[in-house]
Amino acid sequence: MGANQAETPVKTVTVKVDGCTVEVPRTTPNWLGKQEPTTVLQACKHAGIEIPHYCYHPKLPVAGNCRMCLVHVGMPGRPGPDGKSPMNEDGSPKIFPMQLPYEPQTPRGVIGCATDIIPGMEIYASSPETRAMREAVLESLLINHPLDCPICDQAGECKLQEYSVDHGLAESRFAEVKVHKPKAVDLGPRITLDAERCVLCTRCIRFTADVASDDALGIVNRGNYSAIATYPGKAFDNNYTLNTVDICPVGALTSDDFRFQMRVWFLKETKSLCTGCGTGCNTVIGSRENRMYRYEPRQNDAVNSCWMCDAGRLDYKWIGRDDRLAKVRGPKGDTAWPSVLKAISNHLTKAGVGSVAIVASARQSNEELYLLNKLAKHFKAPTDSVPRDGEADQLLVARDRNPNITGARLTGITTKRVGSKLAAIAKGIASGKIKTLIVYGEDVTQHGIGVKLLGKLKTLIVSDILPSATTKNANYLLPGCAHAEKRGTFTNVKGRVQKFSKALEPPGDAIAEWEVLHELVHNVAGLDEFDSIEGLFNQMAFEVKAFKGAGLKWDSLGDKGADVKL
Amino acid sequence: MKVDRTKLTWWERLYIPSILNGFKVTMRHFFSWKRSKVYGDKQKSYRAKTTMQYPEEKWDVPTGYRGAPYLLKDVDNNTKCVSCQLCEFVCPPRAIRITPPGGGGVVEREGAEKMPDEFEIDMLRCIYCGYCQEVCPEEAIYLLKDYAITGESREELIYDKEKLLELGGADKRAYDHHAQDGVAEGVKKWETKMREASEQPKFH
Numbered sequence: 037m038g039a040n041q042a043e044t045p046v047k048t049v050t051v052k053v054d055g056c057t058v059e060v061p062r063t064t065p066n067w068l069g070k071q072e073p074t075t076v077l078q079a080c081k082h083a084g085i086e087i088p089h090y091c092y093h094p095k096l097p098v099a100g101n102c103r104m105c106l107v108h109v110g111m112p113g114r115p116g117p118d119g120k121s122p123m124n125e126d127g128s129p130k131i132f133p134m135q136l137p138y139e140p141q142t143p144r145g146v147i148g149c150a151t152d153i154i155p156g157m158e159i160y161a162s163s164p165e166t167r168a169m170r171e172a173v174l175e176s177l178l179i180n181h182p183l184d185c186p187i188c189d190q191a192g193e194c195k196l197q198e199y200s201v202d203h204g205l206a207e208s209r210f211a212e213v214k215v216h217k218p219k220a221v222d223l224g225p226r227i228t229l230d231a232e233r234c235v236l237c238t239r240c241i242r243f244t245a246d247v248a249s250d251d252a253l254g255i256v257n258r259g260n261y262s263a264i265a266t267y268p269g270k271a272f273d274n275n276y277t278l279n280t281v282d283i284c285p286v287g288a289l290t291s292d293d294f295r296f297q298m299r300v301w302f303l304k305e306t307k308s309l310c311t312g313c314g315t316g317c318n319t320v321i322g323s324r325e326n327r328m329y330r331y332e333p334r335q336n337d338a339v340n341s342c343w344m345c346d347a348g349r350l351d352y353k354w355i356g357r358d359d360r361l362a363k364v365r366g367p368k369g370d371t372a373w374p375s376v377l378k379a380i381s382n383h384l385t386k387a388g389v390g391s392v393a394i395v396a397s398a399r400q401s402n403e404e405l406y407l408l409n410k411l412a413k414h415f416k417a418p419t420d421s422v423p424r425d426g427e428a429d430q431l432l433v434a435r436d437r438n439p440n441i442t443g444a445r446l447t448g449i450t451t452k453r454v455g456s457k458l459a460a461i462a463k464g465i466a467s468g469k470i471k472t473l474i475v476y477g478e479d480v481t482q483h484g485i486g487v488k489l490l491g492k493l494k495t496l497i498v499s500d501i502l503p504s505a506t507t508k509n510a511n512y513l514l515p516g517c518a519h520a521e522k523r524g525t526f527t528n529v530k531g532r533v534q535k536f537s538k539a540l541e542p543p544g545d546a547i548a549e550w551e552v553l554h555e556l557v558h559n560v561a562g563l564d565e566f567d568s569i570e571g572l573f574n575q576m577a578f579e580v581k582a583f584k585g586a587g588l589k590w591d592s593l594g595d596k597g598a599d600v601k602l
Numbered sequence: 603m604k605v606d607r608t609k610l611t612w613w614e615r616l617y618i619p620s621i622l623n624g625f626k627v628t629m630r631h632f633f634s635w636k637r638s639k640v641y642g643d644k645q646k647s648y649r650a651k652t653t654m655q656y657p658e659e660k661w662d663v664p665t666g667y668r669g670a671p672y673l674l675k676d677v678d679n680n681t682k683c684v685s686c687q688l689c690e691f692v693c694p695p696r697a698i699r700i701t702p703p704g705g706g707g708v709v710e711r712e713g714a715e716k717m718p719d720e721f722e723i724d725m726l727r728c729i730y731c732g733y734c735q736e737v738c739p740e741e742a743i744y745l746l747k748d749y750a751i752t753g754e755s756r757e758e759l760i761y762d763k764e765k766l767l768e769l770g771g772a773d774k775r776a777y778d779h780h781a782q783d784g785v786a787e788g789v790k791k792w793e794t795k796m797r798e799a800s801e802q803p804k805f806h
Contacts, residue, residue, distance in 0.1 A: 182795070185686075185739070186684050186686035186688070186739045186740060187684045187685075187686065187715050187716040191686075213801075213802075216795070216798060216799035216802055219715070220715060292705055293705070295704070296685070296702050296703050296704055296705060296716050297702060297705075298687075298702060299686070299687045299691070299702075301691060302687070302691070
């Protein structure tokens with residue numbers, strides 16, 4: 037650029053993609069979120085055209101080794117000695133399609149993931165030249181691929197399958213013997229590797245080294261015999277290993293937990309949240325015929341990027357346990373919802389102020405905690421929740437293992453010091469002042485209110501999902517739902533309110549806790565009518581200060597949630 | 603619409619000629635010495651056409667007939683199905699139901715990674731469309747020639763893996779289809795792969 041020309045900051049760059057002029061941002065956030073020059077692949081994405089790729093991942097450093105994103109591009113000519121760019125006769129800048137230096141008839145491709153765009157560039161994303169390059173790359177990748185799609189867990193969500201259909205040749209021209217690499221290699225406690233299927237994109241290596249900070253994987257051997265491996269004798273075992281299964285574009289890395297469980301095309305996908313800790317990673321539940329098969333992380337850059345931890349991912353088996361509470365129980369044995377709700381409502385209407393205490397769980401949704409607090413206010417009842425602390429890590433796991441501790445605080449169920457009022461409640465029961473205890477989703481016998489104390493109560497109303505010592509002693513037992521069986525919202529430790537949806541039908545009589553609580557609050561304290569979770573949320577958002585401050589509405593939460601000020 | 607009735611002639615109104623005409627056909631069959639083309643092989647001893655004794659004798663249906671789908675075994679009596687569940691997916695009446703093996707599944711033969719834990723076909727639901735046979739990548743499910751599937755209860759007609767393998771594996775008529783496709787009997791797809799692997803140097 038000439039010295040006399042003032043440099044003006046360029047915000048957008050104009051390029052041509054498949055003959056259409058598009059204006060794309062000059063920079064795009066890289067995997068760390070830093071602005072970097074937009075690449076050809078990203079420019080095509082802005083233009084709505086997908087360039088096939090294996091090794092490129094928006095949340096990983098660029099490696100550029102799979103060559104799948106090869107595209108043919110044309111560059112504007114460099115300025116000559118007179119300082120003028122070469123022009124066509126009609127005055128438009130002359131574009132030179134890239135070609136091999138000593139073989140001008142052969143087009144030369146560039147890798148879309150690592151080539152920055154320049155103004156005036158032309159990207160021939162679907163030209164015959166580009167298609168020929170893709171065909172060639174795919175043919176090479178498939179040379180040693182075992183084609184064992186019938187037994188491969190990735191089949192159905194495999195990029196090699198998809199791109200072969202979209203861009204590949206129908207038949208292989210490879211007549212020689214394929215190289216056979218080890219199959220079903222136990223890479224770590226949760227990961228099985230099939231080296232034959234691997235396309236050596238190194239996404240897993242980059243993820244575990246750069247994102248999970250555990251440089252555990254590498255490529256061993258050379259040429260056709262290259263394979264992903266760990267150091268001999270060492271297992272690939274950190275808390276984020278299963279993310280490599282997600283980002284593996286083929287079926288090389290498979291999850292031991294999901295291995296041969298169900299073909300992915302049968303799975304119904306429901307947007308949900310992980311309940312393993314206070315981070316609230318966004319997830320997708322894969323379920324079929326009312327059985328949950330897996331969690332997968334769902335991208336949300338404000339919370340979990342594209343990742344989730346192994347502990348959270350495998351924390352779903354309790355949902356389908358055989359001993360789930362499925363029957364409504366009254367003082368005289370099994371009964372039905374109408375009669376038990378009537379009995380509890382009658383009992384609570386007669387209960388005096390100060391004779392009721394509530395222990396709620398920070399595993400419940402905001403709406404349920406709000407309704408419980410509404411009930412508590414009516415009796416001026418002491419309420420609290422149970423703390424569940426663990427160790428935080430550098431990436432996602434939060435210190436607080438309750439998924440909704442912030443929600444419990446914001447709705448007024450508990451204070452900063454979670455569980456500090458449990459002792460007072462125990463004292464109240466011992467002195468006989470508290471005659472009715474309502475427990476939601478916790479086993480209070482583990483938290484200072486023992487079986488003996490529970491025996492002193494006149495009435496113990498318990499709602500839970502799994503049996504415990506508390507549910508055993510309950511006068512009224514109300515079976516509840518796991519988060520995958522109802523709708524609602526959680527507030528994570530950073531104050532992000534996020535929705536979760538219903539993937540499964542609850543077992544037996546169990547119905548969502550908020551429906552039961554709505555009925556009870558309506559009968560005891562009186563409450564405006566609403567008949568949906570949306571109405572309940574909007575009412576809560578109007579009454580709870582922090583939610584009101586953020587102007588929350590069910591519809592405005594979207595799939596990725598909204599922040600509230602803590 | 604009005605259909606005009608043709609007026610019968612007096613000859614037609616007699617009826618007797620028609621009756622005699624019909625009787626002529628009956629008599630021709632009764633005295634026929636010509637052997638039947640359809641099931642002639644079975645009845646070499648008979649010279650005349652006779653009624654087939656149906657449940658005991660059955661029609662020998664032509665090759666390519668779409669009868670009941672069964673599971674085949676290879677020549678070494680191993681299960682061929684690898685539980686890919688494509689037939690379950692493609693089945694229009696959802697007659698097929700496969701339980702995949704999960705991580706700790708049992709495999710019967712060397713070199714296999716996956717085999718179904720359970721494989722059920724509801725023969726009452728099956729419409730004999732042959733999609734399962736068409737979609738099967740392992741050539742493990744075939745529509746054989748059984749066409750009269752009967753049972754005394756609905757449960758009895760849900761065939762499980764053992765029954766399907768027994769019915770399919772023992773029935774060599776299955777390979778008529780193979781022969782038709784130019785495939786040798788009892789093809790074993792994985793054999794080449796295993797031989798190739800054993801001949802290669804080990805680098806791992």
